[in-house]
Amino acid sequence: MPSNEATSKNAASNEAPRKPRTIPLYRTIRALLRDPLIALEEIARRSGGDVVRLNLGLFRPYLITHPHHVQHVLRDNAANYVREGMFWKPLRRLFGSGILVDGPTWEPSRRRIQPLFAARNVNSLVAGMADAISEAVDRLDPAARSGRPLDASDEMARIVHRTVARVFFGDRISAADIDRLIPAIDSAAVSIGARLVLPFVPDGLPMPGDRAFRRAVRTIDDVVLPLVRACRSAASPANASGRANAAGPSGDIVSTLCQARDENGDLLSDRQVRDDVVSLFAAGTETTATALTWLWVALDARPDVAARMYREIDRVVGTDKVSASHLPGLQYTRMVLQELVRLYPVGWLIPRTAAARDVVGGRVIKRGGTVLISPYLTHRMPQFWDRPDVFDPDRFEPGRAEHRDRFAYFPFGGGPHQCLGSHLFTVEAQLIAATILTRYRPQLRNRAQVTPLPAASLRPRQPVELMLAPVRRTGSAARDHEARAA
Ligand code: HEM
Incomplete structure (x- = not known):
């Protein structure tokens, strides 16, 4: 499987790849059960676009929010990120x-x-x-x-x-x-x-x-x-x-x-x-x-x-x-x-499974790991959007999108x-x-x-x-x- 490791502005490309920071179980599980969106939004904002891992006990998905990393997973190294695994299993029963x-x-x-x-x-x-x-x-x-x-x-x-x-x-x-x-x-x-x-x-x-x-x-x-x-x-x-x-x-x-x-x-x-x-x-x-x-x-x-x-x-x-x-x-x-x-x-949620080990933004993604990508989260991160919670169609005036990362909006x-x-x-x-x-x-x-x-x-x-x-x-x-x- 090609590796095609992702580089990004926020990833120090000369450093050796490291494990992503893991958000501990006690900080996530109760918040996720109460309101998964608010919990994930908070985690995404705090990550500042860095790849993080959610510790949900036996299940530890990677959360990918930076537009460059999203581009890597969805497009540049898409062959390594398959729509298989537990998220897709229920859908197979319908589709x-x-x-x-x-x-x-x-x-x-x-x-x-x-x-x-x-x-x-x-x-x-x-x-x-x-x-x-x-x-x-x-x-x-x-x-x-x-x-x-x-x-x-x-x-x-x-x-x-x-x-x-x-x-x-x-x-x-x-x-x-x-x-x-x-x-x-x-x-x-x-x-x-x-x-x-x-x-x-x-x-x-x-x-x-x-x-x-x-x-x-x-x-x-x-x-x-x-x-x-x-x-x-x-x-x-x-x-x-x-x-x-x-x-x-x-x-x-x-x-x-x-x-x-x-x-x-x-x-x-x-x-x-x-x-x-x-x-x-x-x-x-x-x-x-x-x-x-x-x-x-x-x-x-x-x-x-x-x-x-x-x-x-x-x-x-x-x-x-x-x-x-x-x-x-x-x-x-x-x-x-x-x-x-x-x-x-x-x-709002685009899950993938890593077919082979990869490095995204300087962080190691293990083979078989679940990767979560969410337009909802990336679209609401103040790192990439001015006043992200405000509904403002003028953002899409012709010409204005040119300065935006392709995968800040997906x-x-x-x-x-x-x-x-x-x-x-x-x-x-x-x-x-x-x-x-x-x-x-x-x-x-x-x-x-x-x-x-x-x-x-x-x-x-x-x-x-x-x-x-x-x-x-x-x-x-x-x-x-x-x-x-x-
Ligand atoms: C507000 C409207 C819509 C939204 C937000 C939306 C969003 C998405 C997203 C995010 C994906 C990517 C899924 C992935 O990468 O795993 C997708 C795929 C897809 N969408 Fe839409 N969609 C919309 C409307 C439609 C409509 C109207 C159709 C056609 C009848 C459609 C057909 C598809 C198909 C066939 C795929 C899968 C493509 C593939 O896997 O090759 N969608 N959509």
Whole structure:
């Protein structure tokens, strides 16, 4: 295994490699059990970017926070840092051998899937997404008009799921199946939380959430496998390229994958298609819906940012239906989304296992050691960010990022496993935010501080209740709007 040792500004490269400082068990375990995020944030800040080791008894992971070290693990020496070990074991039970799990199937899977999420292909899907979003947002209207509060997580999930279901399954999936699939994926993501936070607990020992997790996986299979089989039997064996074309004959991702062939020219097995579809659906829905839930929390805390975003959307979209032509003009909205995933990176934990001994920032990483990387922690370290706890989209003004380390900001990871859906997220989130804000002005009902809960994604711990006030329009704008609403 190549060593390619990391050097960094804070690592004295002439010194002999040393063991990292170990944070003792008594200082970590109680704090971690009480609030893992606060405990890890405190440890990260104190480390100043140095590699440290957490003593959790038998489990002693390395915590890597410095952008140069993150770059080393995720990109420069990525071959040495595999997605195996105890953190990934629970995920394998959901994703099988799909793109989210390392092993011999990952690379062909990534090669097959990558073109589907390239900007050109995503942009060709915008019209369909915009329609699905507009229909889903229509359903907010009764609550908005009657002044009834809405649960932001539920509503964002509903809107995102309808949108992604259109992109993934076209018209192949029934509304009833969407309604079974979505809560099952949600339940799997939540019920896996305890095993992700305490990954050293052996499989044989029952943990809270295990039974719900198994039930959720059964439901997911019950919905997805028959869809794959039906789609497979309808597909022609024409595509022998081994890669998914930008779009299959029906334009949706499932039908494209059903026709894709592996490196040997064989059609993928039903199980392989199921694993990729479930991986992609889970990776693309939970993340986007959760990020959009945080949007309302962030905007509520910064009315000045919210007002600037409303002005931009009013100017660029006005009373039109949001479409692809509006997206380039929504530059501030894009900056808001970039800052959103800095402060609330829903993919908050990126664990790896060191296949061979390595040296990172002058510290020895033992073979087989678990390495924890967290965009949440690095994005909030005062060593790398000015006033890190403040939500400030101006950080992402064009030109300002040039002075930043590439891996000071990595909400979508980096290196060979870099997120495939970052462009889809940006497009979809712009469409959803703009569609909602052309119609409503949101306010949080529960203004008490909303704090993050680390599960499979970084979710709000408290319910986020939204009040939506319909936008008042005058004259012809009002008439246009009423006509559309009718
Ligand atoms: C706010 C939205 C999102 C965030 C914050 C996010 C974050 C991430 C992160 C941090 C990784 C790297 C994981 C690792 O290195 O182990 C990742 C990988 C991935 N993401 Fe996303 N993601 C988002 C949305 C999406 C969407 C919309 C899709 C597509 C449907 C998607 C598909 C994927 C896939 C397939 C991978 C694995 C790539 C590989 O291992 O080769 N993500 N994502």
